[in-house]
Amino acid sequence: MTEKPVALVTGAARGIGAACARALAAEGFRVAIHYNGSADAAAKLAGELPDAFALRADLADPAAIDALLAEVGERAGRIDVLVNNAGLTRNAPTPVMKLDDYDAVAALSRGTWYLTKLVLRKFMMKQKVGRIIQISSVVGHIGNRGQSPYTMAKAGLDALTRSLALELADRNILVNSVAPGFIETDMTAALPEPAKERILERIPLGRMGTPEEVAEVVAFLATRGGYIQGSVIHVNGGLYGG
Numbered sequence: 693m694t695e696k697p698v699a700l701v702t703g704a705a706r707g708i709g710a711a712c713a714r715a716l717a718a719e720g721f722r723v724a725i726h727y728n729g730s731a732d733a734a735a736k737l738a739g740e741l742p743d744a745f746a747l748r749a750d751l752a753d754p755a756a757i758d759a760l761l762a763e764v765g766e767r768a769g770r771i772d773v774l775v776n777n778a779g780l781t782r783n784a785p786t787p788v789m790k791l792d793d794y795d796a797v798a799a800l801s802r803g804t805w806y807l808t809k810l811v812l813r814k815f816m817m818k819q820k821v822g823r824i825i826q827i828s829s830v831v832g833h834i835g836n837r838g839q840s841p842y843t844m845a846k847a848g849l850d851a852l853t854r855s856l857a858l859e860l861a862d863r864n865i866l867v868n869s870v871a872p873g874f875i876e877t878d879m880t881a882a883l884p885e886p887a888k889e890r891i892l893e894r895i896p897l898g899r900m901g902t903p904e905e906v907a908e909v910v911a912f913l914a915t916r917g918g919y920i921q922g923s924v925i926h927v928n929g930g931l932y933g934g
Contacts, residue, residue, distance in 0.1 A: 696722040696743065698768045699914065700811070702751065702804070703778030705730035707877040708827060710737055711903035712775050715911040717741040721773065724764050726751075728778070751778055751803035752796070761810050771815040773914045776804050776849065777827040781842040781879070789840070797841035801848055808856070816865050825913050826853050826869040827906070830928045833871065846871075850924050857922030866921050870909050873928025875901045896930030 699716040703709040705727040713723045714737075722743040727734035734746040745767060749760035764771060780800045782793035808824060816822030831839060832846030849869060856867040874880055874891050880900060883891075892898060906927050913920065 696720060697772040698722050698724060698764070698770050699773040699775065700724040700726060700764060700771050701775040701777055702726040702807070703728075704775075705734040705737060705746075707879075708872065708875060708903045708906050709775070709777040711907035712777060712827075712910045713737060713741065713744070715904070715907035716773065716775075716914060717744060719911050719915050721914070722768060724768065724771075726760065726778065751807060752799035754803070754806055757803060757807050757810065761807075761814060765814065770819060771811050772819070772821070773823045773825065774808065774811045774816075775825045775827065775910060775914075776808065778804065779827070779829075779842070779845070781839060783838045783842075785838050786840045794841045797845050801845045804849070805852065808852070812860070812865070817863060820864055822865040823914055824853075824856065824865065824867040825910050826850070826867075827910075828853075828869045828871045828924065830871050830873045830926065830931055834931075853924065854922045861921055866913070866918070868913050868917075868920055868922065869924040870906060870913070871924050871926045871928070872906045873901060873926070873931040875903055875906060877903060894931055895928070899929065901927060901929060 699721040701709050701713045704713045704725040713725055717723050723741055725734050725738050725746040728750055738744040738746040747760055749756040780797050782797055826849040828849040829846040831843045835843050853867050853869040909925055909927055
């Protein structure tokens with residue numbers, strides 16, 4: 693058990709998730725670092741942060757989510773902040789995309805909903821306080837070629853934010869989304885140079901963002917912003933007018 697506030701960050705081994713874990717640790721949180729396939733990176737990050745611990749779970753599997761939260765409860769006793777960062781993309785034009793690819797993205801969306809439901813029931817509603825922060829995406833608002841399941845999933849996160857904000861406002865639980873634009877991560881690093889150039893032409897600030905710039909907003913929502921509820925905060929260099 694711990695006296696420190698506890699933050700659970702999903703998909704926290706790399707990229708935006710890892711930056712969020714570091715930013716929350718700097719704010720005094722004990723961070724539960726969720727990962728699925730990046731065990732070495734998660735263990736390294738946990739070793740860098742005070743009192744942090746890494747936990748593996750396939751969020752497409754409800755039983756794995758049950759076990760994940762049981763372990764967080766045993767090790768920390770509480771969850772004050774949930775950052776739903778884990779994401780999955782399967783890219784192909786819609787007419788040729790395989791149903792299995794769509795199902796993989798949809799299964800993670802279902803798992804995010806189920807995880808959130810259990811965090812609320814097992815922790816936040818009993819504590820009568822909590823903050824849920826969704827990491828959605830600008831593409832959930834403007835679309836993107838070849839990513840129809842991913843754009844649907846990210847738009848769905850923002851819709852979930854608004855619904856939960858209405859349900860939980862009288863329980864002292866704040867729910868908001870952070871919608872990054874194009875951020876310097878492994879995913880964008882793999883883009884061909886011509887694709888990167890086309891993206892940069894659409895960003896008024898003329899550059900991609902950094903994971904740390906997204907994490908700054910997450911840390912703010914986790915610790916301050918007490919009158920922000922049901923909002924989608926865009927961190928995208930002006931790509932989308934939100």
